[in-house]
Amino acid sequence: MSNESLKLEFKEHLINYLNLLDTTPEQINDDEALFGGDLGLDSIDSVELIVLLDREYGIKIKNPQEGRQILVDVNTIVAYIEANRTK
Amino acid sequence: MKRKVVVTGMGVISSLGNNLNENHQSLRNALSGIGKADFFESAYVATLPFAEINASDEQLRIKVPNAANPSYTRTTLIALHAVLEAIQDAQLTTEQLQSNRTAFISSSTVGGMCYTDSLYNDANDNGNPSPYVTSYEGSDHTVRIALYFGLTGYTDTINTACSSSANAIMQGMRLIQTGRADRVIVGGADCLAKYTVNGFNALRILSESPCKPFDQNRDGLTLGEAAAYLVLEAEECSIGKRKWAEVSGAGNANDAYHPSATSDDARGPVLAMTRALDNAGLRPDQIAYINAHGTGTENNDRTECVGFQRVFGTPPAFNSTKSYTGHTLGAAGSLEAVFTILSIANQEVYASLNCEHPQAEFAFQPARSHIQVLPIAHAMSNSFGFGGNCTSLIFSACS
Amino acid sequence: MFVKAAKAISPQYTLDDRFLNGEFVDEVSPVYRAIEPDYSPLIPAGLLRRMGKAVRIGIGAGLPLLQEAGKVDGIILGTANGGLEDCVKFLNQIVEYDEGVLTPTNFVQSTPNAVAGQLALMSENTGYNSTHVNGSLSFENSLIDAAMLLEEKQQATILVGAIEEFSQYNYTIDKHAGRFREIPVSNSQLTKRLEPGSICGEGSSMFIVSNDATDAQVEIIDVAQVTSEDEKEVEATLIDFLIRNQVPADEVKTVALGRNGDARTDHFYTAISNRLTSIESTICFKAYCGEYRTAAAFGLYTLFQLSKHPLLDWNGNQLHFIGNYALVYNHFDGIRHGYILVKKLR
Numbered sequence: 001m002s003n004e005s006l007k008l009e010f011k012e013h014l015i016n017y018l019n020l021l022d023t024t025p026e027q028i029n030d031d032e033a034l035f036g037g038d039l040g041l042d043s044i045d046s047v048e049l050i051v052l053l054d055r056e057y058g059i060k061i062k063n064p065q066e067g068r069q070i071l072v073d074v075n076t077i078v079a080y081i082e083a084n085r086t087k
Numbered sequence: 088m089k090r091k092v093v094v095t096g097m098g099v100i101s102s103l104g105n106n107l108n109e110n111h112q113s114l115r116n117a118l119s120g121i122g123k124a125d126f127f128e129s130a131y132v133a134t135l136p137f138a139e140i141n142a143s144d145e146q147l148r149i150k151v152p153n154a155a156n157p158s159y160t161r162t163t164l165i166a167l168h169a170v171l172e173a174i175q176d177a178q179l180t181t182e183q184l185q186s187n188r189t190a191f192i193s194s195s196t197v198g199g200m201c202y203t204d205s206l207y208n209d210a211n212d213n214g215n216p217s218p219y220v221t222s223y224e225g226s227d228h229t230v231r232i233a234l235y236f237g238l239t240g241y242t243d244t245i246n247t248a249c250s251s252s253a254n255a256i257m258q259g260m261r262l263i264q265t266g267r268a269d270r271v272i273v274g275g276a277d278c279l280a281k282y283t284v285n286g287f288n289a290l291r292i293l294s295e296s297p298c299k300p301f302d303q304n305r306d307g308l309t310l311g312e313a314a315a316y317l318v319l320e321a322e323e324c325s326i327g328k329r330k331w332a333e334v335s336g337a338g339n340a341n342d343a344y345h346p347s348a349t350s351d352d353a354r355g356p357v358l359a360m361t362r363a364l365d366n367a368g369l370r371p372d373q374i375a376y377i378n379a380h381g382t383g384t385e386n387n388d389r390t391e392c393v394g395f396q397r398v399f400g401t402p403p404a405f406n407s408t409k410s411y412t413g414h415t416l417g418a419a420g421s422l423e424a425v426f427t428i429l430s431i432a433n434q435e436v437y438a439s440l441n442c443e444h445p446q447a448e449f450a451f452q453p454a455r456s457h458i459q460v461l462p463i464a465h466a467m468s469n470s471f472g473f474g475g476n477c478t479s480l481i482f483s484a485c486s
Numbered sequence: 487m488f489v490k491a492a493k494a495i496s497p498q499y500t501l502d503d504r505f506l507n508g509e510f511v512d513e514v515s516p517v518y519r520a521i522e523p524d525y526s527p528l529i530p531a532g533l534l535r536r537m538g539k540a541v542r543i544g545i546g547a548g549l550p551l552l553q554e555a556g557k558v559d560g561i562i563l564g565t566a567n568g569g570l571e572d573c574v575k576f577l578n579q580i581v582e583y584d585e586g587v588l589t590p591t592n593f594v595q596s597t598p599n600a601v602a603g604q605l606a607l608m609s610e611n612t613g614y615n616s617t618h619v620n621g622s623l624s625f626e627n628s629l630i631d632a633a634m635l636l637e638e639k640q641q642a643t644i645l646v647g648a649i650e651e652f653s654q655y656n657y658t659i660d661k662h663a664g665r666f667r668e669i670p671v672s673n674s675q676l677t678k679r680l681e682p683g684s685i686c687g688e689g690s691s692m693f694i695v696s697n698d699a700t701d702a703q704v705e706i707i708d709v710a711q712v713t714s715e716d717e718k719e720v721e722a723t724l725i726d727f728l729i730r731n732q733v734p735a736d737e738v739k740t741v742a743l744g745r746n747g748d749a750r751t752d753h754f755y756t757a758i759s760n761r762l763t764s765i766e767s768t769i770c771f772k773a774y775c776g777e778y779r780t781a782a783a784f785g786l787y788t789l790f791q792l793s794k795h796p797l798l799d800w801n802g803n804q805l806h807f808i809g810n811y812a813l814v815y816n817h818f819d820g821i822r823h824g825y826i827l828v829k830k831l832r
Contacts, residue, residue, distance in 0.1 A: 017589070019535040040532040044347070047291060047590050054587045130585040187726075196597070198619070200573070207581045209662060210574045210655035216662040223659060224566055224779075225598065225619035230822065233713045242713060243627045244620040246568075247599045254616060261634045282573075285580045286593035341561070341606035341615040347594050358612055473594065474603025476615055 007078050014074075017052045018045055030074045046071055053077075058086035089264045093485060094331040096177025096318030097425050098169040098274075101412050102138035102311055105150075106172055111429055114437040117457065119411045121297040121309050127279040131288065136297050137279055138311025138413030140165060156231075157218040161201050161312075163228040166193065166276035169314035170232060173272060177318035178328065181237075183270065190241035190268040191233060192259050193316075194251035194275035196283065196417040198244075199227035203281035228276060241268060246417065248472030249380075250339075251275050252315070253420025253480055257337035259319045269324045274316030274421035283416060284310055290347060298383030298414070299441040300407035301392070301453045308382040311413025315422040330485040332428045335465065336367025342475035348386050353394035355477040356380075356469065360398045363479035369465055371399045374481070376436055376461070378427040378468040379453070381407025382414050383441075387471065392449045404461065406439035406453045420470040424480060427468045431484050435459050487633050487695050488702035488831075490643075491554060492790045493547040495520050496689040496775045497673075506791060508798030510774070516670040517652055518687040518776035522546065529608075536591055537604075538569040540651040543690040544601035545608065552609045552645055555694045559642040560614035561602050562631045563649060564624030566779035568598025568617075571653035601649055614644075622779040622818030624648060625786075626826065629709045636697045647692035648780035657686055665777070665819075667747075674800035677745045677770045684746035687776015691783035693790070699831065703793040706786075707731050707811075707827040717757050720823050724761055724815070727825055736764040738827075739809030740792070742785040744816030745770045746777040751820035758815050766808040767792075773800065782816040782824050789814060793830050 001009070011025035018041065028039070034049075035041050049071050053059040059081065061067045070080045099106065102120025103113035113120065124137040126144075140147075147164040148154050154167060174184065183189060200206050205217035221227075226244035233242050241262065245254045252275025259271035277283075287293050287310060294307035319334060340362060342355025349355065364371060380391055395402040408426045409415075415422055430436055436458040445452035464484050471477045494500040497518035498511055511521070520543055525534055528549055529542075537545070544563065552558060567573075573596035579588045594600065599617035606615050614635060618627040625648035632646040660666055667683040676685055695706070710727040714720055728735055741762060745755045759765060769792065771785040789812050791797060796804040807830050814826040 019591075021531055021535045044290075044536075044590055044594065047289065051289075051587050051589045055583075060587075200577075203577060203580060206574075207577050209659050210577070212658045220659060220662045224621050225568075226566070226621040226624075229620060230713065239712065239714070239719075241630075241711060242620060242623065243618060243630075244624075245617065246597070246619040247602075247615070247617050248597050258616075258631065261638070265634050265637055267630070267634075281580055281585065282577060285585055285588055286576065286590065289588040289590035289593055339614050339616070340612050341603065343606045343610050343612050346600065346603060346607070347590075354612060472599070473597050474599040474615075474617075475606055476599060476603065 003078065006081065007074055010078055011074065013052050013056055017048050028074060032073055034071060034073055057081050059084050091322035092260045092263045092319050092334040093322050093325050094317050094334060094428060095320050095325050095328045096173040097331060097428065098172030098176060099315040099422060099425050100140055100165050100168045101313035101415065101422060102140060103411055105142065114411060114426065115457065117438045117440065119297060119440055121413055129281050129284055131284055135293055135295060136309055138309060139279060140312050158222050159231060160199050160219060160222050161278040162195055162198060162276050163231050165278060165314035166228045167232060167235065169274065169316045170272060173316040173318050179318065185237045185239055187240045188269040189238065190262055190271040191238050192243040192245065192255045192271060192273045193229045194245040194255040194417045195225060195228060195277050196246055196248055196251060197277055197280045198225035199223045200282060201278050201280040247476040248474055249416055250420055250470040250472035250476045250478040251417040253470035253478040254339065256317065256334065256421060256424055256480055257339060257478060260334045260337055263319060263321050269321050271319045272316055273319055275418040276314035277415055277417040278312040279310060292384050294383060297441055298409060300381035300383045300410050300439060301388050301446060302442045303444040303446050305383045305385065305388060308384055309413040311415045313412060313415040313418040313422045315418055315425050317421060317424060332431050332482040333485055335483040336363045336481040338362025338366055339478045342477055344475055347473050349390040349471060353390045353397060355475055356391060356394035356471060357397050359477035359479040360394060363467065363481050367481040369481065373465050374467050375403050375463040376430055376466040377402060377405040378423045379405050379407045380469040380471045381409055383409065391469065392446060401451055404436045404454050404458060406437055408437060410440035423468050427466050427482055431463045431466050431482060434461055434463060436461055487636055487706045488699045489693050489704045489706060489790055490696050490702055491551055491694040492787050493551050494689060494691040494784060494787045495522060495543045495547045496784060497521060497687055498774045506795060506797065510673065512673045514670050514672045517657065518673065518685060519652060520688045536595060538572040538595045540565065540569040540649050541595060541601050541604055543651065544649040545604060547690045547692040548605050548645055548647060549608060551692050551694050552605065555643055558611060558613065558645050559639060560635050560644040561605050561611060562616045562628045562644060562646045563602045564618040564628040564780050565598050565649045566619060566621045566624055567650065567656060569596045569600060570656045571651060572596040574653065574655035622822050623711050623824050625780045625783040626709050626711050626824040629706060629826065632695055641697065643694060643696045645692060646695055647690065648783035649690040650688055650778040650780045652686055652688040673773050676747045676773045680747055680749035680752055682748065682750055684748045684777035687778050687781065689775050689784055691787045703831055704790055705829045705831055707829050710825040712823050713821060715821055717754060720754055721757055721761050724758060724825060731827055733811055733827065735762050737809060738762045738811045738813050739764050740767040740807050740812035741765055742769045742771050742789050742814045744772055744781060744785060746772045754817050754820055767806055769805055779818055782814055782826065785814040785816060786826055789828050
């Protein structure tokens with residue numbers, strides 16, 4: 001899967017898992033901060049994102065602290081998925 | 088003038104024992120109830136410690152007379168067990184029990200939904216209905232206990248998450264103070280359930296080792312199960328009885344900060360503690376002991392200590408008895424009220440377990456060994472729950 | 487305890503004037519579902535995305551009242567089941583992912599006190615906060631809690647209310663337990679054709695209560711309850727309740743009854759009606775809102791509206807609040823019975 005289509009797929013999962021009403025993938029910029037930015041995500045969302053990575057890409061992140069390094073923006077997450085996915 | 092409310096009976100079943108005396112002995116001897124669960128069925132039994140009551144459902148069913156009803160859940164069974172002990176301890180007659188001036192206020196978070204798989208099948212219409220199909224309501228155990236004893240008075244069930252049974256005690260106190268009842272049986276029951284275990288696990292706040300309240304390296308809570316009930320009576324109705332303690336004050340506040348975390352400045356806990364002190368007409372320095380909420384999560388224990396600092400400066404002797412019983416959720420408030428009263432009655436503070444390295448940012452730490460002969464005129468018990476619900480109770484020695 | 491304001495999200499058009507003007511939803515349906523408003527002016531999208539229906543309808547009716555009332559001293563809610571949809575969604579995750587990695591949002595939202603907690607959070611209210619989950623008596627318990635808080639404080643204002651959501655899951659469970667009918671029936675026919683079972687409804691009814699009578703139309707005098715399957719005891723509780731409050735039975739001329747068309751337990755409503763010998767106005771509120779455990783709150787809502795202007799019944803006749811006193815009487819399964827005594831002030 002190309003980097004661009006993976007980004008699109010991930011954004012769709014993001015909207016679905018976090019139930020981001022009225023948000024389309026196009027509205028999420030690749031370098032937009034997920035936490036503390038316009039999306040307004042919080043600590044519970046970070047746990048939801050960890051579940052997303054596990055269920056969709058087979059990536060296990062042990063604790064939210066570790067997650068904070070990875071869950072910065074779409075670019076960082078997609079790079080991590082490409083390097084670590086098991087499915 | 089408000090009516091004085093006294094505690095004349097207590098009943099408890101927890102991982103520390105099946106009655107009040109067994110619980111007391113475990114606390115005195117610093118014996119924790121946390122370990123490997125034998126009866127609870129969950130994938131997490133292999134990897135996480137729990138504080139389980141040492142009895143199967145079948146054993147509980149036999150221990151309680153006339154409890155063969157197949158729709159009685161574990162919540163109902165442990166609640167019945169503790170209510171029976173409390174009633175006997177208070178020497179309530181059948182007539183008193185069935186009077187419409189006697190109220191019953193219970194609480195639970197998992198309530199009738201303790202059998203996750205039965206509920207799954209019944210809710211999703213898989214196969215024939217289970218025996219528990221009429222038992223899933225939060226108040227199921229309350230109704231069954233009311234019918235079991237033939238109670239005709241006021242009943243209530245409270246669910247404010249982890250402060251539920253502290254609020255049941257507060258509610259009972261107010262019913263008596265305002266003249267709506269003369270006696271109130273108050274408390275809570277919660278049993279281990281896949282529902283809560285998986286919920287707290289999803290929030291990443293369960294520790295893989297027994298919880299370490301107030302330790303620098305604490306990493307989450309341990310779940311437990313318990314039922315604890317108290318008989319509260321208006322003082323004028325309790326003549327000639329042993330009075331365990333007076334319920335001298337209570338305060339509730341909402342933290343209004345986050346659905347599942349407490350605020351950095353501890354505004355909810357501070358308001359709950361100061362409202363309880365105001366309600367009891369006491370100054371902070373009159374409190375000799377605090378049974379802390381002390382769950383062992385990073386968030387709670389730090390917030391609670393910030394609250395102690397703001398209310399007390401330096402707090403009096405405190406401990407977390409969750410280091411013995413785990414977090415028993417809806418039962419925690421009343422279980423810890425019973426332990427607080429045992430401390431008052433026996434002039435002792437139980438060692439707070441597993442706190443090897445007290446939090447560095449605070450100049451105070453919990454009681455790390457059993458303190459004997461500490462006169463306790465007034466003691467506080469804290470309970471904080473999801474949804475920002477914070478409650479503090481104050482109990483006083485009866486002269 | 488004086489009722490200053492009320493708001494309801496219900497299967498009827500209760501958020502605008504249509505309900506008061508007699509424009510009713512009257513459909514043959516297995517479930518009477520709440521008509522929800524557009525929440526976007528009230529709830530930020532970031533919060534709304536997580537809310538289950540119980541939380542949503544609780545905020546939708548409660549938050550506007552809190553905004554109108556200014557500072558309130560307490561938020562006290564009743565709900566038998568809270569966010570059951572979220573609860574079973576989480577449960578389904580547990581079973582379907584075999585206790586694996588689960589998302590926590592459903593768990594947090596399913597706590598019954600999520601509604602009162604969220605209302606406190608959104609209105610930045612650090613006052614008294616409580617949630618009663620005592621089945622079909624949860625609203626009656628909330629009123630007693632509010633009455634005690636008003637007695638304890640000299641001057642206070644409280645948000646008190648009840649919420650129940652429909653979910654396919656609790657519907658399935660309650661249907662197993664024989665509570666709902668096999669054949670759907672319209673609102674207007676619900677209480678006319680007695681059969682085993684009722685029709686499921688849902689809703690949230692919220693009230694601002696105070697110990698200040700200024701501008702109030704309605705006073706809640708007292709609340710009673712009994713747990714009993716014995717009709718005699720249910721009647722005796724009513725008589726005792728009226729005597730305790732020094733209200734002669736023949737002065738209660740208006741009643742809001744929880745009749746739900748269930749042939750098995752309708753006789754309790756008949757018995758209570760017969761005990762009140764001078765009834766001139768009867769409103770059967772579950773025809774509007776369906777059967778759910780905290781529907782008594784909607785019964786009080788109809789009396790509150792009736793104290794201000796007449797309502798229409800299903801035949802287009804006017805219903806009035808007649809006399810000074812009215813009673814809301816409701817039971818669930820014929821086991822738990824609640825009584826709310828109301829006085830019209832002007």
